[in-house]
Amino acid sequence: MAIVDLTIPIYHGMESFPGEPGGAFIRFASIEGQGFLSHQLLLYSHGGTHVDAPSHFLHDGSDVMAMPLERLIGPAMVADVDVREHGKDLALKDIRWPKEPHAGDRVLLRTGWGKHWGREDYFDSFPNLSIEVARFIADKGVAVLGLDTPTPNAQAAQAIHEILLGQGIIIIEGLVNLEQITVSKGLLMCLPLAVVGLDGAPARVVFATNSANDKVIDDG
Numbered sequence: 001m002a003i004v005d006l007t008i009p010i011y012h013g014m015e016s017f018p019g020e021p022g023g024a025f026i027r028f029a030s031i032e033g034q035g036f037l038s039h040q041l042l043l044y045s046h047g048g049t050h051v052d053a054p055s056h057f058l059h060d061g062s063d064v065m066a067m068p069l070e071r072l073i074g075p076a077m078v079a080d081v082d083v084r085e086h087g088k089d090l091a092l093k094d095i096r097w098p099k100e101p102h103a104g105d106r107v108l109l110r111t112g113w114g115k116h117w118g119r120e121d122y123f124d125s126f127p128n129l130s131i132e133v134a135r136f137i138a139d140k141g142v143a144v145l146g147l148d149t150p151t152p153n154a155q156a157a158q159a160i161h162e163i164l165l166g167q168g169i170i171i172i173e174g175l176v177n178l179e180q181i182t183v184s185k186g187l188l189m190c191l192p193l194a195v196v197g198l199d200g201a202p203a204r205v206v207f208a209t210n211s212a213n214d215k216v217i218d219d220g
Contacts, residue, residue, distance in 0.1 A: 002210070045200040049204075052172075052199070058166065073190070079095050083112065089153070098185065113127060
């Protein structure tokens with residue numbers, strides 16, 4: 001099995017949107033002092049690679065713990081996105097679907113922006129998902145939408161999130177290494193932290209295929 005890790009590593013001083021918290025590790029004990037090493041972790045619920053729960057934008061939305069694991073693990077498709085027209089919201093015509101999405105599908109949109117993680121422009125110049133695309137994905141009944149950008153749309157964040165989360169779509173944001181995936185379909189495994197009552201959570205996300213010949217791993 002070939003596995004591509006799509007996760008931004010969590011580290012002390014981790015960056016986030018300006019004005020939002022990042023990440024911090026606080027040493028609790030040292031080998032020299034207490035005989036063991038341990039840390040307290042201060043994590044942002046929407047930092048790095050993470051999932052959005054409906055409660056992130058919906059008053060009566062459910063939390064991270066309500067996300068069914070069977071939706072977060074299963075076959076997924078990777079769709080390339082043409083972002084040559086810089087500054088414009090991504091339209092349906094910009095997406096090259098391996099196949100048209102259907103109800104229950106897991107979709108990863110590959111814009112190439114994940115390679116910008118760690119650069120100064122990561123949080124302010126990324127491709128924005130259009131309301132047209134969000135409504136298309138919602139109307140199709142997609143179960144999971146994965147993005148290699150820090151959020152779907154910086155200018156229309158509320159509208160886009162309400163469309164997607166309102167349809168029960170699990171949003172994975174901040175994916176990296178999508179360019180390492182050489183097939184259009186494979187097995188997605190997304191495991192957010194099991195945090196109770198929260199609107200989002202950091203997640204470990206991987207994509208797997210058969211290493212022998214990049215044969216797709218699916219549900220049969």
